Amino acid sequence: xxLDDLIVGPSPWLQPGGPQCDIILSTRVRxxxxxxxxxFSSRLKPDQREExxxxxxxxxxxxxxxxxxxxxxxxxxxxxxxRCLVERHLISRELAAGDGHRGVxxxxxxxxxxxxxEEDHIRLQIYSPGLQLDETWRDADEVDDRIEQQVxxxxxxxxxxxxACPTNVGTGMRASVMLHLPGLVLTKQIEKVFRxxxxxxxxxxxxxxxGTQATGDIYQISNQASLGRSESDILKTLGAVIPQILAYExxxxxxLATESPKYLDDRxxxxxxxxxxxxxxxxxxxxxxxxxARLGVNMARxxxxxxxxxxxxxxxxxxxxxxxxxxxxxSETERDVARAxxxxxxxxxx
Amino acid sequence: xxLDDLIVGPSPWLQPGGPQCDIILSTRVRxxxxxxxxxFSSRLKPDQREExxxxxxxxxxxxxxxxxxxxxxxxxxxxxxxRCLVERHLISRELAAGDGHRGVxxxxxxxxxxxxxEEDHIRLQIYSPGLQLDETWRDADEVDDRIEQQVxxxxxxxxxxxxACPTNVGTGMRASVMLHLPGLVLTKQIEKVFRxxxxxxxxxxxxxxxGTQATGDIYQISNQASLGRSESDILKTLGAVIPQILAYExxxxxxLATESPKYLDDRxxxxxxxxxxxxxxxxxxxxxxxxxARLGVNMARxxxxxxxxxxxxxxxxxxxxxxxxxxxxxSETERDVARAxxxxxxxxxx
Numbered sequence: 001x002x003l004d005d006l007i008v009g010p011s012p013w014l015q016p017g018g019p020q021c022d023i024i025l026s027t028r029v030r031x032x033x034x035x036x037x038x039x040f041s042s043r044l045k046p047d048q049r050e051e052x053x054x055x056x057x058x059x060x061x062x063x064x065x066x067x068x069x070x071x072x073x074x075x076x077x078x079x080x081x082x083r084c085l086v087e088r089h090l091i092s093r094e095l096a097a098g099d100g101h102r103g104v105x106x107x108x109x110x111x112x113x114x115x116x117x118e119e120d121h122i123r124l125q126i127y128s129p130g131l132q133l134d135e136t137w138r139d140a141d142e143v144d145d146r147i148e149q150q151v152x153x154x155x156x157x158x159x160x161x162x163x164a165c166p167t168n169v170g171t172g173m174r175a176s177v178m179l180h181l182p183g184l185v186l187t188k189q190i191e192k193v194f195r196x197x198x199x200x201x202x203x204x205x206x207x208x209x210x211g212t213q214a215t216g217d218i219y220q221i222s223n224q225a226s227l228g229r230s231e232s233d234i235l236k237t238l239g240a241v242i243p244q245i246l247a248y249e250x251x252x253x254x255x256l257a258t259e260s261p262k263y264l265d266d267r268x269x270x271x272x273x274x275x276x277x278x279x280x281x282x283x284x285x286x287x288x289x290x291x292x293a294r295l296g297v298n299m300a301r302x303x304x305x306x307x308x309x310x311x312x313x314x315x316x317x318x319x320x321x322x323x324x325x326x327x328x329x330x331s332e333t334e335r336d337v338a339r340a341x342x343x344x345x346x347x348x349x350x
Numbered sequence: 351x352x353l354d355d356l357i358v359g360p361s362p363w364l365q366p367g368g369p370q371c372d373i374i375l376s377t378r379v380r381x382x383x384x385x386x387x388x389x390f391s392s393r394l395k396p397d398q399r400e401e402x403x404x405x406x407x408x409x410x411x412x413x414x415x416x417x418x419x420x421x422x423x424x425x426x427x428x429x430x431x432x433r434c435l436v437e438r439h440l441i442s443r444e445l446a447a448g449d450g451h452r453g454v455x456x457x458x459x460x461x462x463x464x465x466x467x468e469e470d471h472i473r474l475q476i477y478s479p480g481l482q483l484d485e486t487w488r489d490a491d492e493v494d495d496r497i498e499q500q501v502x503x504x505x506x507x508x509x510x511x512x513x514a515c516p517t518n519v520g521t522g523m524r525a526s527v528m529l530h531l532p533g534l535v536l537t538k539q540i541e542k543v544f545r546x547x548x549x550x551x552x553x554x555x556x557x558x559x560x561g562t563q564a565t566g567d568i569y570q571i572s573n574q575a576s577l578g579r580s581e582s583d584i585l586k587t588l589g590a591v592i593p594q595i596l597a598y599e600x601x602x603x604x605x606l607a608t609e610s611p612k613y614l615d616d617r618x619x620x621x622x623x624x625x626x627x628x629x630x631x632x633x634x635x636x637x638x639x640x641x642x643a644r645l646g647v648n649m650a651r652x653x654x655x656x657x658x659x660x661x662x663x664x665x666x667x668x669x670x671x672x673x674x675x676x677x678x679x680x681s682e683t684e685r686d687v688a689r690a691x692x693x694x695x696x697x698x699x700x
Contacts, residue, residue, distance in 0.1 A: 262629050262630050262687050263629075263630065265629040266628055266629035266630045266690070269627040269628065269629055270624055270627055270628050270629075272627055273620075273623035273624050273626060273627030273628070274620055274623050274624065276623060277619040277620055277622055277623030278616055278619065278620050278623070279612050279615040279616035279619055279620075280612050280613065280616045337612050340616070
């Protein structure tokens with residue numbers, strides 16, 4: 001499996017058809033693990049880091065047959081490729097920007113990614129389309145078990161898994177759900193909902209995780225603490241809150257359709273008009289317009305439009321992907337033109 | 351001729367095909383005249399005003415056969431009809447908003463309109479499509495002569511025609527040209543050009559005359575003073591300046607096409623995308639978008655679009671016309687929806 005193939009392939013967190021996929025893009029479970037008897041990654045000397053990276057690569061490829069995962073070394077990888085992996089949510093911004101030997105194992109479907117030498121020695125994540133908390137956890141747990149047959153984890157009988165950052169101690173798990181909430185944004189209820197969410201020890205983040213703004217009305221909701229709670233407790237909390245948010249979003253959409261149909265359609269169709277006509281468009285405006293178009297398709301107001309194309313564009317219009325597809329480094333101005341061209345082409349506009 | 355037919359018919363100042371019509375919408379000549387031996391309109395008592403109005407109607411209809419013009423009395427005319435006449439440039443905002451007996455004679459092609467009891471007893475105007483200064487003046491002069499066979503004007507051998515406002519004394523003529531100058535606006539040269547224009551005793555106004563903003567990049571350039579100059583002097587000054595502005599605008603369009611083709615096309619095609627997709631749109635945004643679309647068609651970048659439809663929409667999307675076509679009084683919100691619907695329909699969008 002080559003990186004170039006992986007970077008143009010589909011992404012499971014944008015695949016339509018999952019449960020509640022009109023609102024929930026994807027479910028992710030991430031586990032943080034460290035190898036017993038070794039300093040945390042940030043305290044490794046360069047040669048120790050290199051040795052651990054190689055050792056983890058071997059262990060992971062042994063745990064998961066090479067046909068199931070491919071290894072990509074980050075050290076020396078072109079910036080554009082690292083950027084694309086971040087845009088695909090396959091590695092963290094920290095791993096991309098980091099120094100020294102570090103890598104990632106990715107399966108061909110891109111559901112599974114295991115980072116080595118990030119903040120923790122091992123960061124394992126699984127994505128599923130739509131809302132699939134239990135299934136995703138079960139799959140992550142299984143991969144974790146297979147790795148554990150090769151690696152002894154640092155584990156405290158009282159605290160649980162030990163991690164570089166105290167917020168991850170315990171289960172080492174973060175379960176998160178990526179939601180598209182344009183209804184709550186348009187009806188100005190989003191802040192209220194999120195205040196309620198944070199009272200339940202859940203965190204709200206933007207499309208690209210911690211510290212990123214919610215763009216395209218996409219939000220990630222995840223557990224904040226990992227200590228003193230079992231995996232199933234964490235999943236239960238999320239599993240109880242998400243259906244409520246789903247209900248609020250559906251209600252907001254109903255209110256818009258009933259009380260302000262013209263305002264709603266205006267947003268949807270203007271977005272569609274701009275996506276299919278603009279000759280230069282920024283990354284941020286693209287997400288805003290895609291969000292409105294996605295809402296239009298999911299509310300059956302914008303017809304004859306392939307939701308798969310809209311979903312895909314959320315990813316393929318990111319700066320890294322635009323350049324990767326063009327096979328050239330582009331200035332921001334050039335990217336904006338290439339992005340507009342690509343969008344029109346993908347949406348069948350002339 | 352009924353007012354309702356007149357209000358939905360075509361308008362000569364928007365008719366394509368005139369000389370330089372890619373930039374010059376129309377040429378107008380207006381003459382201010384007063385009847386000898388009577389106080390100016392503002393000093394007439396109500397009964398004197400009524401009597402003069404009736405007298406002028408008779409004189410004008412005698413001068414110009416009834417088949418050539420129809421008379422419309424403003425006193426008692428519904429507000430919506432008065433508004434439409436203003437939007438068509440057939441009467442002034444002052445006549446529409448005024449009090450007491452006052453009227454207007456309009457010919458079936460709407461080139462000619464003669465207001466009675468406006469600021470002056472008689473305000474005669476002729477519109478021609480495109481740039482036609484001499485032809486328009488000749489036609490106005492001919493109509494003026496015919497009226498003078500029925501009416502004795504107040505005239506001073508030293509000053510010329512006497513008018514209610516000193517700025518009109520002399521020829522009583524205002525010659526003006528309506529220009530579409532998006533190139534100079536986009537390249538930010540419009541202010542510079544207008545500073546040069548004002549040094550030549552010419553005035554620059556917006557689409558709806560004195561005190562209105564230039565909307566849709568449409569400007570009217572006219573002579574400022576009327577005293578101490580002959581009609582032909584005034585026409586000569588305008589006739590010398592307009593070709594220079596035409597050249598500047600053409601140059602600006604060339605610069606845009608050569609140096610910023612993507613920026614230019616983005617403006618043009620976004621405008622087209624919004625015009626054909628919006629579900630609610632304000633009067634002001636409409637003019638901005640129509641201006642960009644008009645530029646696109648005239649520069650042959652936006653193809654397969656009827657320039658006649660674009661021109662027509664400059665007028666038919668005004669608040670009065672939108673309501674007149676719907677046959678109902680509409681709130682601003684309702685107008686914005688009706689406007690968007692009408693534009694999509696007129697442009698053949700679904």
